[in-house]
Amino acid sequence: MSRSAAASGVLIVAIAVSACAAAVSPSISADESVSGSAGASVSVNMSRLVGIEIVDRAAAAIEIAFDAGAAAELVAPLPADADFATQAVLCLFIGERNTGGWAVTVQSIRIVEGRMEITARETEPRGGTATDGATYPADCVLIDRSVLPVGSLPVTSTDTTSDEFIIDGAIDVPAPAGAP
Numbered sequence: 001m002s003r004s005a006a007a008s009g010v011l012i013v014a015i016a017v018s019a020c021a022a023a024v025s026p027s028i029s030a031d032e033s034v035s036g037s038a039g040a041s042v043s044v045n046m047s048r049l050v051g052i053e054i055v056d057r058a059a060a061a062i063e064i065a066f067d068a069g070a071a072a073e074l075v076a077p078l079p080a081d082a083d084f085a086t087q088a089v090l091c092l093f094i095g096e097r098n099t100g101g102w103a104v105t106v107q108s109i110r111i112v113e114g115r116m117e118i119t120a121r122e123t124e125p126r127g128g129t130a131t132d133g134a135t136y137p138a139d140c141v142l143i144d145r146s147v148l149p150v151g152s153l154p155v156t157s158t159d160t161t162s163d164e165f166i167i168d169g170a171i172d173v174p175a176p177a178g179a180p
Contacts, residue, residue, distance in 0.1 A: 044109040044116075045144035049089070052077060054138045060095040060167040062118070062155050064088050066145070066174055075140050082142055085177060091140040092120055092157055094166055101125025104137045107160050111147055118157035120166060148173045 052075045057063075065071035071078055071089040082089070094104045107119045120139065125131075153173050157166040 040111075040113065042111045042147045044111060044147055046090075046106065046109055046141040049075060049079060049140045049142060052079070052140075054091060054140055056136050057093040057138065058096050058136065059093070061091075061093045062157060062167055062169060062171070063091045063093070064143075064171050079142060086145060087142045088145045088148075089140055090118075090143050091138055092118060092166070093136065093138040094120075094122055095136070097135050097137060099125060100131030100133060100135045102135055102137045104139050104166075106139045106141050109141075109143060111149070111153075114149060114154070116148075116153050116155040116171070118155065118166075119160045120157055121160045122162075122166070145173070145176065150175045 055074050055076075063074055065074055066088045067084050068078055068082070071082065071084070074089055074091050079089075090106075090109070092104060092106055094102075102125060103123045105121045105123075107121055109119075110117045122137070150173050152170050154168070154170050156168040158164065159166055
C-alpha cells in the first residue's frame with residue numbers, strides 16, 4: 001500500500017520494521033490527573049494487545065491507526081472488540097536488534113502540555129537467552145482517543161529503565177467521526 005495510507009489512518013512518524021507477539025487484555029492505565037489548566041497532564045487509557053502479530057519494521061517508529069483498515073497494516077488479527085470511534089491502535093517500534101531476546105513494553109502514555117509522552121521499557125537478552133538472527137521489537141496498545149487533541153500532536157518516547165530517548169515525531173489526530 002502507498003504512503004496514501006497515512007490519509008486513511010496509519011500515521012507513520014518514522015519508517016520502521018518490527019515483530020512481536022501481542023488481542024486485548026485489561027486496561028493498564030486509567031486515571032486523569034489534571035485537566036484544563038496550564039501544565040495539564042492526562043493519562044491516556046490503554047489496553048495491552050496480546051495474541052496478535054505486529055508487522056515488522058526495521059527502524060524505530062511510532063505509528064497510530066484510527067480505523068480498522070489502517071490498523072490491519074500494523075497488527076493481525078485486529079482486536080475483535082476494538083471500537084475505532086473511541087479508540088486507536090498505537091505501536092512503538094524500537095528498530096532492528098542483531099539478536100533475539102529483545103523486547104519493548106509500553107508502560108504509560110500521557111498528554112502533557114499538548115505533547116504525547118510514551119514511556120516504555122526496553123529489555124535486552126539476559127545471559128544465554130539471545131537467539132541468532134535479527135529481531136524487530138515492538139509493542140502495540142489500544143488507546144482511548146477521547147483525550148487526544150485534534151491536529152498535529154508531537155510525540156516523544158523514552159525508556160523507563162535508562163531514561164534514554166527512543167523516538168520522537170508527530171502524529172496527525174483526526175476529528176472523531178461526527179464531530180463538528
